[in-house]
Amino acid sequence: MKIKSISYIFLWTIFSVSAYSQNVKLLNINQLNERIKNGKDSTYVVNFWATWCAPCIKELPHFEKLSGEHKSEKLAVLLVSLDFKSKLESNVIPFVKRKNLKNEVFLLNESSPQEFIDRIDPSWSGSIPATLFIKGDKRKFVESEFTYEQLLTEYKKL
Amino acid sequence: MKKIILLFALAFSAFLAQAQTGTTLKAGDKAPDFKLKNVDNKEVSFGTFKDAKGYIVVFTCNTCPYAIGYEQRIIDLDKKFRPQGYPVIAINPNDPEASTADTFSKMQDLAKEKKYPFPYLFDPGQKITDEYGAKRTPHVFIISKTAKGNVVEYVGAIDNDPEGNKADKVKYAEDVIASLKSGQKPAITQTKEIGCTVKRKAKA
Numbered sequence: 071m072k073i074k075s076i077s078y079i080f081l082w083t084i085f086s087v088s089a090y091s092q093n094v095k096l097l098n099i100n101q102l103n104e105r106i107k108n109g110k111d112s113t114y115v116v117n118f119w120a121t122w123c124a125p126c127i128k129e130l131p132h133f134e135k136l137s138g139e140h141k142s143e144k145l146a147v148l149l150v151s152l153d154f155k156s157k158l159e160s161n162v163i164p165f166v167k168r169k170n171l172k173n174e175v176f177l178l179n180e181s182s183p184q185e186f187i188d189r190i191d192p193s194w195s196g197s198i199p200a201t202l203f204i205k206g207d208k209r210k211f212v213e214s215e216f217t218y219e220q221l222l223t224e225y226k227k228l
Numbered sequence: 229m230k231k232i233i234l235l236f237a238l239a240f241s242a243f244l245a246q247a248q249t250g251t252t253l254k255a256g257d258k259a260p261d262f263k264l265k266n267v268d269n270k271e272v273s274f275g276t277f278k279d280a281k282g283y284i285v286v287f288t289c290n291t292c293p294y295a296i297g298y299e300q301r302i303i304d305l306d307k308k309f310r311p312q313g314y315p316v317i318a319i320n321p322n323d324p325e326a327s328t329a330d331t332f333s334k335m336q337d338l339a340k341e342k343k344y345p346f347p348y349l350f351d352p353g354q355k356i357t358d359e360y361g362a363k364r365t366p367h368v369f370i371i372s373k374t375a376k377g378n379v380v381e382y383v384g385a386i387d388n389d390p391e392g393n394k395a396d397k398v399k400y401a402e403d404v405i406a407s408l409k410s411g412q413k414p415a416i417t418q419t420k421e422i423g424c425t426v427k428r429k430a431k432a
Contacts, residue, residue, distance in 0.1 A: 183422040
């Protein structure tokens with residue numbers, strides 16, 4: 071039994087190490103909604119950013135800090151890049167490696183911004199950075215750049 | 229409590245900063261004329277195109293991945309529609325201090341390298357950018373010349389495919405001009421402008 075649980079821990083460690091190897095997956099809106107629906111008891115902080123967006127890059131460390139400082143809480147920070155799909159290998163993955171991002175990073179697999187913007191939030195102009203906060207039925211969308219204090223305040227308010 | 233007041237103050241100043249940059253013109257609004265320096269050092273205004281029936285004003289820049297992605301499509305719009313009376317007039321809305329690759333001389337370099345068939349204008353102090361309320365690059369304003377002056381007919385995106393890999397794009401800009409040419413009002417007069425935020429000097 072002990073050996074079994076140790077091996078589970080071993081496997082889990084391998085899994086989480088590989089999850090931390092800064093893999094960037096493609097994600098469409100349906101998959102994002104599914105992910106959030108399946109984790110009803112968690113708080114989701116979904117940040118929309120891109121490698122070419124300077125204010126986004128400036129606030130990314132705050133999202134890293136948020137998840138780092140709330141490890142014991144059921145919080146999932148998802149960093150969803152709006153970079154072009156063709157830039158995944160050349161820009162996004164190298165960026166995520168260089169910044170050593172610990173949060174899960176995705177690249178939005180949608181090609182019609184006119185549609186997906188409204189599906190994230192009808193109030194969204196499409197400008198980034200923008201962040202979606204979800205906890206159970208509560209949903210808040212903020213289209214602006216955060217300081218860490220502002221981000222923490224939004225998270226605590228949920 | 230202090231913190232809350234501070235947050236309010238910050239939020240309020242952010243709101244003010246937003247308000248200063250001007251609301252975006254929409255269909256039916258009068259399109260303000262301008263006189264801006266082109267990359268060939270000559271001034272361009274609506275009057276430069278004497279025989280035009282209207283204009284495709286595109287706020288675009290050297291640097292944004294969306295602007296770069298749309299560059300060829302903007303060139304193609306001019307090639308297709310200037311002979312039909314709807315020339316492209318491109319205006320760079322970015323502040324060259326905030327975006328150092330958007331200086332007038334870098335604009336000249338790019339226009340030369342890519343052989344822009346249309347004027348590519350520098351907007352000192354972002355004055356025209358703010359009059360139009362251009363928010364992104366690229367941000368398109370299609371304008372028709374009427375008896376009552378120049379009128380905005382459409383504001384938003386060029387098409388629904390920023391990355392440029394869809395076979396069945398909805399070509400908003402082309403559809404608008406097709407409507408105008410047949411004497412109709414366009415079916416779609418506004419879409420979300422998809423692109424990079426206009427670059428401004430950091431507020432002191």
